[in-house]
Amino acid sequence: MVNYIFDGTFDGLMTVIYVSYYNRQIPNDILSENSYQKNFLGDDIYISTDINKSDKVQNAITTKISKEALKNIYYVYLSELESSYMLIYKYVRLGFKIGRKINYFLQNDIVNDVIKLSQRINHEAYKMIELIRFKEIKKGLFYAKIHPDYNVLPLIVPHFAERFQDQYFVIHDVKRNLSAVYDKKSWIITDIPPEITLITKEEEDFENLWKIYYKSISIEERKNLRLQRQHMPKKYWDMLTEKQ
Amino acid sequence: MELHDKIRILADAAKYDVSCSSSGSNRENKNGGIGNASFYGICHSWSDDGRCISLLKILFTNVCIYDCSYCVNRCSNDIERALFTPDELADLTINFYRRNYIEGLFLSSAVYKSPDYTMELLIRTVKKLREDYNFNGYIHLKAIPGADINLIRLAGLYADRMSVNIELPSEKSLKLLAPQKTKESIIKPMSFIHSKLLEKSESKKLMRHTDKFVPAGQTTQLIIGATPESDRTILKLSENLYKYYDLKRVYYSAYIPVFNGNNLLGVSSPPLLREHRLYQADWLLRYYNFKADELxxxxxxxxxVLLDPKINWAMKNLNLFPVEVNTADYNMLLRVPGIGLRTAKRIVKARKAANLNYDSLKKLGVVLKRAKYFITCNGKYYGGCEIETNKIKNKLLPKSNVLEGQLSIFDSIYKTESNLPILV
Known part of the structure; x- marks a missing residue:
């Protein structure tokens, strides 16, 4: 039994799939090097990431299975769950066997798990798009802090880059120490920590106006805190200006 | 007056307007401007009443020449009054938008000086946003009843969505509670917007590019529980509005008897559960191909009020049940309590790959605690009782969960602001 170890990147994972097919060797487990602890019992093979091999696998998934399948795989990868790598592997194998119709097999546990997990990542990305609050930390520069359960940063930046074409912004995932930086032209994700300057008076004014608005728009006679929490889970409240 | 006082007063005055959705528009960010519309709409927060905050919902002013007895802004009511300027409001919208507080602006107003004068003020504000700020986010504008049709047309060029409030379910009630508004002043702008939209969709077939005119269509709202109309009257009205005016939504607002003065009909608490049932029925009309006469x-x-409208309908039509999930057609699946839009689609998809068994139904999202009384799976019935109205009703009623209908899934997608019910 062999375990494949890779560098934790998406291209790395795709390379693992390539190597496994090329060697006709089904892995016992797939692990990222960050969490890997050497095991003296099994055969551990370190796979170094190869962009070309990754591209080939991604192409094969798109043409032989579907674009949607590739999207699901990427979302599941972003869950960062250790178990997700093997799940993806099994899903790809099944997909190559069944082809385009794989997402009809909703009764299959592998397909069902992939779709459910992918939906969870999608859901959190959507929550972030709703609940991110920017602060103007310098004239014309906007900063937002997030700490999502899953690594959804790459999924949400395009939304804001499209929307705020005329505004510099940084979205900082404090849990993973990743920042998305947009300069009115393009965006990148970096692990260089952003410099946060003091909040301006003007920023404070707008935050206060928003809090006043937030309070005034609620109808006392219809109070329903349970419904509020259902849509806006408490774990995100520290991001919200109106809840400070 | 300070800006924060204006916001406090004019947000408070706008809060009874139920519509908040920011969906249905495909406006894109162009020329490096600010903002775009998201077709499915995005909520940004939820207030303590559990209703979503998507747009900056605010009145331009609450100074009103009218005296409608159901309305908090009526001129005879002794309340604080405030008035924005177009500059203030445009600047506020942009600054809230840049911080991702809101998806755009929902601007309404009391009737200040005259309907035309008020409409012009609203137009000046949104024109500023679109032209001076290059703002492409969502704008919902209220058409002020009685305003000149040319002003409505002009407003439609800037707005993503417009609405004219029907206010009350019948002309008689309107005369009684809002004597200065006439049925005609409400229907005229509504039918004008509708005809413009038809015209637009015709010219789109001929021309590649046409100017946008309320791309997200129009909506309306009415107050329930202040006047004696039945659910059937209200639902028939909605059905006709969808059919003849192509409305995107009809919003229902449970009447809240907080307005001092003459207490209409002696209503003591807002009929929230009734409102919830109407929303559920409204969904059945729009997405589940039900007719008001069937419901x-x-x-x-x-x-x-104890049963959701779909179960209510199924109970009256037990002769159509149980249906076999492996063979029933899509439209029939949609009519099964416990099977929603998405689930019905999933069932149709999954059974192409393999025969469905009972255990996998749950995986597909079927709410079995309701559905099991109305389906068979491979010929087997899992309800555990005879298919009779009273027996099924007995099984369904004690669980108060029945009340939490299917709305919750769609809440997040379509941005309803209906509350989950409070048991009354």
Missing amino acids: LTEEELNFD
Whole structure:
């Protein structure tokens, strides 16, 4: 039994799939090097990431299975769950066997798990798009802090880059120490920590106006805190200006 | 007056307007401007009443020449009054938008000086946003009843969505509670917007590019529980509005008797559960191909508040059940309590790959605690009782969960602001 170890990147994972097919060797487990602890019992093979091999696998998934399948795989990868790598592997194998119709097999546990997990990542990305609050930390520069359960940063930046074409912004995932930086032209994700300057008076004014608005728009006679929490889970409240 | 006082007063005055959705528009960010519309709409926060905050919902002013007795802004009411300037409001919208507080602006107003004068103020504000700030986010504008049709047309060029409030379910009630508004002043702008939209969709077939005119269509709202109309009257009205005016939504607002003065009909608490049932029925009309006449009849004018309208309908039509999930057609699946839009689609998809068994139904999202009384799976019935109205009703009623209908899934997608019910 062999375990494949890779560098934790998406291209790395795709390379693992390539190597496994090329060697006709089904892995016992797939692990990222960050969490890997050497095991003296099994055969551990370190796979170094190869962009070309990754591209080939991604192409094969798109043409032989579907674009949607590739999207699901990427979302599941972003869950960062250790178990997700093997799940993806099994899903790809099944997909190559069944082809385009794989997402009809909703009764299959592998397909069902992939779709459910992918939906969870999608859901959190959507929550972030709703609940991110920017602060103007310098004239014309906007900063937002997030700490999502899953690594959804790459999924949400395009939304804001499209929307705020005329505004510099940084979205900082404090849990993973990743920042998305947009300069009115393009965006990148970096692990260089952003410099946060003091909040301006003007920023404070707008935050206060928003809090006043937030309070005034609620109808006392219809109070329903349970419904509020259902849509806006408490774990995100520290991001919200109106809840400070 | 300070800006924060204006916001406090004019947000408070706008809060009874139920519409908040920011969906249906495909406006894109162009020329490096600010903002775009998201077709499915995005909520940004939820206030303590559990209703979503998507747009900056605010009145331009609450100074009103009218005296409608159901309305908090009526001129005879002794309340604080405030008035924005177009500059203030445009600047506020942009600054809230840049911080991702909101998806755009929902601007309404009391009737200040005259309907035309008010409409012009609203137009100046949104024109500033679109032209001076290059703002492409969502704008919902209220058409002020009685305003000149040319002003409505002009407003439609800047707005993503417009609405004219019907206010009350019948002309008689309107005369009684809002004597200065006429049915004509409400229907005229509504039918004008509708005809413009038809015209637009015709010219789109001929021309590649046409100017946008309320791309997200129009909506309306009415107050329930302040006047004696039945659920059936209300639902029939909505059905006709969808059919003849192509409305995107009809919003229902449970009447909240907080307005001092003459207490209409002695209503003591807002009929929230009734409102919830109407929203559920409204969904059945728009997405589940039900007709109002199927849901309520001359003999049954109002919904049983303890059962959701779909179960209510199924109970009256038990002869159609149980249906076999492996063979029933999509439209019939949609009519099964416990099977929603998405689930029905999933069932149709999954059974192409393999025969469905009972255990996998749950995986597909079927709410079995309701659905099991109305389906068979490979010929087997899992309800555990005879298919009779009273027996099924007994099984369904004690669980108060029945009340939490299917709305919750769609809440997040379509941005309803209906509350989950409070048991009354």
